[in-house]
Amino acid sequence: KNQVEQSPQSLIILEGKNCTLQCNYTVSPFSNLRWYKQDTGRGPVSLTIMTFSENTKSNGRYTATLDADTKQSSLHITASQLSDSASYICVVNSGGGADGLTFGKGTHLIIQP
């Protein structure tokens, strides 16, 4: 069964600090991996997408890494801001249609002033 596990489940850090969120997956076949940011009560917004051959992708203060051999990904947030408070969801795509998406439960990040 395809699974995506994220850690930590929740995280509280001070504004201006860095943090790293983890995603481990057992999804086969593998097409791509996306990180989404989801504000409370809102839809997920895509931050990065990586295919099998990519191991790093940046989007402003967000940097995602992918190790396809160990089936691990991380999302690093630099110089956190209050607006970074949200859930961050890792989604692994096995290809095909929308039923090929496997979602993690997300990491709930809280940035404190």
Added chain:
Amino acid sequence: DAGVTQSPTHLIKTRGQHVTLRCSPISGHKSVSWYQQVLGQGPQFIFQYYEKEERGRGNFPDRFSARQFPNYSSELNVNALLLGDSALYLCASSLLQGSDYGYTFGSGTRLTVV
């Protein structure tokens, strides 16, 4: 360009009632997918429609149904509502059925069943 629009944004229903949720995809996108997200969990796949045909169905009871219209907008219907149907319902649009083109999510409809 308008993104994915969903209506209504919030909805309160009583057990046993029926509900219809609506989604308009990004202009030019031909596929719409529906997801249910219970608080604290990741989204669960319900349906995908492409070119007005059902192309995928998740593990949901027959109380859940959907359709796609000629303009590619979509409706999700849920009959005989249960308390457990309370969730954020997300719609995602994509250019084609295949996932390589990415999925753009709407802001969701928050359904509360009392």
